[in-house]
Amino acid sequence: MEPTAQTLARTYSDRVYTDPWEKVVDYRRVLDYAARNPNAGRTRVGNALDLLPSRVRGWLNSSVPDPARAVNTAAEQGWLDPDPSGEIAKALITLLAHVIAGGSISTETFVPAVATGRRVDVDEIRGAFTQLNVETTIRNAEVDGRATEVVPSKDASVLGRCLVAMGAPHGGKTRLDRLPPVVRDVPPAVRRSFVQTYLKHRALEQPNKATLQIKENRPEAYFEELQQLIRESANNGNVTRNGNMITISAEAARDLGVA
CATH class of the missing domain: 3.10.28.10 (Homing endonucleases)
Structure with a gap:
């Protein structure tokens, strides 16, 4: 499940590495080699790993690339995969x-x-x-x-x-053209939590009605997915859509705890 170490690293940009995850991999290779060869200098490490000694030097001197630092922090927090x-x-x-x-x-x-x-x-x-x-x-x-x-x-x-x-x-x-696919990677109870939080922010009350509506300037595909997700999360009531407007019946709103 997202986020993974690879996708987190790829939120960075780098002047040398087209894929910032490869920078994390090289950094780890350098640390691993240095741990196994504590007397090796930057030239030996670079030659052994086919890396420029100038790039290796900073990593041997405790410099940590930003993507690697982020991956380490997220891993310590338990946020990855x-x-x-x-x-x-x-x-x-x-x-x-x-x-x-x-x-x-x-x-x-x-x-x-x-x-x-x-x-x-x-x-x-x-x-x-x-x-x-x-x-x-x-x-x-x-x-x-x-x-x-x-x-x-x-x-x-x-x-x-x-x-x-x-x-x-x-x-x-x-x-955002579509709902993030990761929302479909979690169990129904967690998807329901996503829906409840979303509706608390975005659902609008209607004058003299108990129904709620969502109106946003987003593509139709986004609204199709959002309507389906809300409908699946509500055990009772109706959830309908007309273009870029979703209507949640009073019964569905009560069921979702956002009435």
């Missing part, structure tokens, strides 16, 4: 829903931010980060005209890159 039925997978999927429906990931820094809403308060968003052992801070709480946002204060960029590897949009949310 999580068990789809486990708590980490559920926490990642829930946070993915928060970001897609009510947040963003910075184009330059990959830091995720999730905005509060009428149904989603600071404590709930902070709880989603806490499930992944990530501390948070509040942004824009006292700024007029700006939504209050919860942002991670620890391992922020690595977590954001993990979410991008899972299919979260990097930058504008309108770039």
Whole structure:
């Protein structure tokens, strides 16, 4: 299941390596060779591994490539290739829903931010980060005209890159043409959690009606998948679609806990 070490590494760009994962592999090869040959210098290591000594030198002197550092951090947190039925997978999927429906990931820094809403308060968003052992801070709480946002204060960029590897949009949310396939990799109960979080952010109440609607500027394929996912997650009620508008009946909304 995403994210994996490979897809996380590939969220980076590199001037030398076309595939940043290969940089992680070479870095690990250097460390392994040096551990087995502690007296070997950069030239010997480079020749043995067919790498430039200038590239090897920094790694032998404790320099860690950014992709390798990110992979190490994510592995320590248990975020890589999580068990789809486990708590980490559920926490990642829930946070993915928060970001897609009510947040963003910075184009330059990959830091995720999730905005509060009428149904989603600071404590709930902070709880989603806490499930992944990530501390948070509040942004824009006292700024007029700006939504209050919860942002991670620890391992922020690595977590954001993990979410991008899972299919979260990097930058504008309108770039998302389909629901991330990873949502289908988890059990129905976890998919239901994704749907509930999504609806808390995006579902709109209707005047004098108990039904809810979702209206977004996204491709039709996205709405087809979203409607199907909501319909499958609701044990009762109807979920219908008309173009880029999804209507959730009052019964379905109550069943999903978002009425």
